[in-house]
Amino acid sequence: xKQVISTxxxxxxxxxxxxxxxxxxxxxxLANLPFVYKHVALMPDAHTGYGxxxxxxxxxxxxxxxxxVGVDIGCGMCAIKTNIEDMDxxxxxxxxxxxxxxxxxxxxxxxEKQDESLMPQRGDVSxxxxxxxxxxxxxxxxxxxxxxxxxxQRGSDGYIWVMIxxxxxxxxxxxxxxxxxKARQLNERWYTQVPINADLAFLPIETEEAHAYxxxxxxxxxxxxxxxxxxxxxxxxxxxxINQGNVVFDDIINIAHNYAAWENHYNENxxxxxKGATRAxxxxxxxxxxxxxxxxxxxxxxxxxxxxxxxxxxxxxVMGRKQAQRELDLETEISRLNEKGIIHAIRNTKDLDEAAxxxxxxxxxMANQKDLVxxxxxxxxxxxxxx
Ligand code: 5GP
Ligand code: MN
Ligand code: MN
Numbered sequence: 340x341k342q343v344i345s346t347x348x349x350x351x352x353x354x355x356x357x358x359x360x361x362x363x364x365x366x367x368x369l370a371n372l373p374f375v376y377k378h379v380a381l382m383p384d385a386h387t388g389y390g391x392x393x394x395x396x397x398x399x400x401x402x403x404x405x406x407x408v409g410v411d412i413g414c415g416m417c418a419i420k421t422n423i424e425d426m427d428x429x430x431x432x433x434x435x436x437x438x439x440x441x442x443x444x445x446x447x448x449x450x451e452k453q454d455e456s457l458m459p460q461r462g463d464v465s466x467x468x469x470x471x472x473x474x475x476x477x478x479x480x481x482x483x484x485x486x487x488x489x490x491x492q493r494g495s496d497g498y499i500w501v502m503i504x505x506x507x508x509x510x511x512x513x514x515x516x517x518x519x520x521k522a523r524q525l526n527e528r529w530y531t532q533v534p535i536n537a538d539l540a541f542l543p544i545e546t547e548e549a550h551a552y553x554x555x556x557x558x559x560x561x562x563x564x565x566x567x568x569x570x571x572x573x574x575x576x577x578x579x580x581i582n583q584g585n586v587v588f589d590d591i592i593n594i595a596h597n598y599a600a601w602e603n604h605y606n607e608n609x610x611x612x613x614k615g616a617t618r619a620x621x622x623x624x625x626x627x628x629x630x631x632x633x634x635x636x637x638x639x640x641x642x643x644x645x646x647x648x649x650x651x652x653x654x655x656x657v658m659g660r661k662q663a664q665r666e667l668d669l670e671t672e673i674s675r676l677n678e679k680g681i682i683h684a685i686r687n688t689k690d691l692d693e694a695a696x697x698x699x700x701x702x703x704x705m706a707n708q709k710d711l712v713x714x715x716x717x718x719x720x721x722x723x724x725x726x
Contacts, residue, residue, distance in 0.1 A: 340645060341707060346370040352645055354383045354707050355394070357657070357699060362387040366395065368536050374402045376609045380646045382616050383707035384655025384699060390538030393615035393656075396649045398602075400609055402541040403549050405519040407612035409597035411483075412515055412556055413563030414506030416596065416617075416626035416652075417571055418637065420589040420716075421578060423499040430581050431491060431682055431722045437577030438489055438724050442570050443481040445726050448508075452476035457569060459561035465551045467517055468558055471510045475562060478508040480569030486693055487726035489574065490628075492635065492718035500718050501574050502635060503567050504628060505726075506597065507559040514559055518542070518552040544610070553599075560598050567593055592624055592637070596652035604647050611647050619643070619650040619712050627712075628653045629701035631683060631693055631723055632676045636705065638712035650711040654701040660692035667691040682722035693725055 344351040344363070349370040351363075362385055369391055370379045376398040385394030390406035397407050426434070443449055453476055461472070482489065482505050492500045507514075522540035525548065530541075542549035571591055578586050599612040617625040621642030627650065628635040642648050658666065669687070672694040676683045685694060705714065 340710065348373065349375045350378045351381060352378050353381045353385070354646065354711065355381050355385045356707060357703070358385055359387055362392040365390065365392050368539065369395070369397060369407075372539065374399045374541070376400050376607070377605065380649065382646065382649065382651040383704045384615070384651040384653050386655045386657070388614060390536065391614050394651060395614050396616045396647050397612040397614070398604060398609040398647050399612070400607075402543050403552060403599055403610055404539055404541045404612060405515055405522055405552060406538055406540070407614055408515065408556060408599050409614045410512050410515040411506035411597055412511035413560035413595050414511070414597040415563060415567065415594050416502065416504050416628060417567040417591055417593040418500055418502045418626050419571060419575070419591050420494065420496070421499045421501070422587040423578070423582065424497060426491065426499055426721065428682070433581050434491060434574070434577050435682060435722055435724060437580065438574060441573040441577070442489070444724065445482070445484045448474075448477040448481050449479070450477070453479040453569070457565060459558065459565050461558060463554050464558050465555050468510075468514065468555045471513055475508070475510045478510065479562070479566055480573065481508060481566070482570065482726045483508050484726040488631070488723055489570065490635070490723045491721045493721055495717040500716075501571065501578075502626065502628065502718065503570050503574070505563070505567055505570065507563040508566065510562060511559040514555045518548070518555070521548055556599065560595055563595060564593055592626060594618070594626055602647070604644060613649055615652045616649045617652045618648060619646070620648045624715070625650060625712060627651055627705070630654050630695045630698035631685070631725065632679060632681055632695040632720060633698075633701050635701075635718045635720070636714050637716040637718065639715050640712055641710065643711050646711050650708050651704055654698040654704050656697055657699050658697050660697070663692045663694060663697035664688050667694050667696045672696055679720075681720050684723070684725050
């Protein structure tokens with residue numbers, strides 16, 4: 340840990356050394372909420388989010404806060420190790436074109452509904468969720484926009500890996516917005532004594548609304564897992580085709596970094612919100628992506644109780660999307676990727692929002708969390724498709 344900041348109510352524990360004042364102010368607002376358990380933890384990739392910093396971990400007693408989960412509910416990473424030792428440019432380009440043919444990118448969805456047996460069981464979801472279901476059937480196995488990506492990497496273990504970053508597409512966003520609005524209305528009606536910021540509106544866990552949110556959130560998490568898995572199946576099929584069926588894959592690693600769940604910490608059951616944070620129980624395998632053109636990592640958790648057994652979910656942004664498009668130099672960012680021989684998709688200034696220069700230095704981020712995780716495999720990018 341790098342630093343502790345105290346507030347009137349609860350301290351903030353930071354593993355980050357490069358962070359904007361606005362993110363610290365958000366953490367202070369959080370730490371001053373009465374239902375915070377122990378402290379607020381900021382991972383080394385933390386930066387300003389909507390209401391709560393991304394890269395933040397918040398444990399609560401008695402309430403759930405929709406905006407402490409994040410809008411892309413269940414967003415996360417999956418990765419798979421192959422037994423392929425090398426891929427040349429022709430093979431990489433073949434795979435990229437297979438990906439573009441079989442996986443809708445950006446805002447696109449499939450034209451047809453996907454097989455319902457590939458979707459998670461709905462169980463006890465609300466009407467709001469039910470109404471989103473038929474659209475979700477076309478969104479299963481689609482990447483989404485922004486910083487979602489599919490990357491082919493070379494591992495320090497000598498093998499080719501595939502990594503995918505994606506979430507619950509539009510359904511998670513709809514659910515997040517619906518319940519944040521609902522929480523605001525309820526807070527204004529009943530809980531005006533709590534010094535809340537409308538962006539941190541909460542639902543007391545015994546309420547019907549909290550139950551409905553928890554069920555719908557869980558469905559979005561399950562959907563996001565299935566979404567990543569479906570895309571990974573498509574990439575696997577592409578690799579098998581290129582290698583005449585001769586590829587062996589390890590088990591898929593599939594983890595969420597935007598969610599809330601009941602967990603036991605310091606011998607109490609609390610709701611842990613991870614908003615852009617990875618669970619890192621002792622021995623647990625996690626995935627920490629760097630950025631387009633830098634290294635990513637497969638890690639093993641150390642189970643540090645002070646971060647509520649969590650670590651970073653990436654490198655984290657140093658600048659917003661618009662700022663990156665304005666300030667980064669296109670030539671510099673392109674040659675940075677070209678020099679490493681990476682097949683990438685930076686073509687014009689608009690694409691600079693996702694350039695490596697818009698993110699923190701992953702080496703520093705990893706050095707700042709040595710007490711949270713240990714590195715198992717280092718992954719260097721060979722080719723990347725962005726959402
Ligand atoms: P978020 O979940 O907050 O949207 O971002 C996850 C993390 O993914 C970012 O903090 C960044 O470190 C990482 N990332 C973004 N784009 C890329 C990419 O193209 N390749 C890799 N390997 N990592 C990326
Ligand atoms: Mn996402
Ligand atoms: Mn994400």
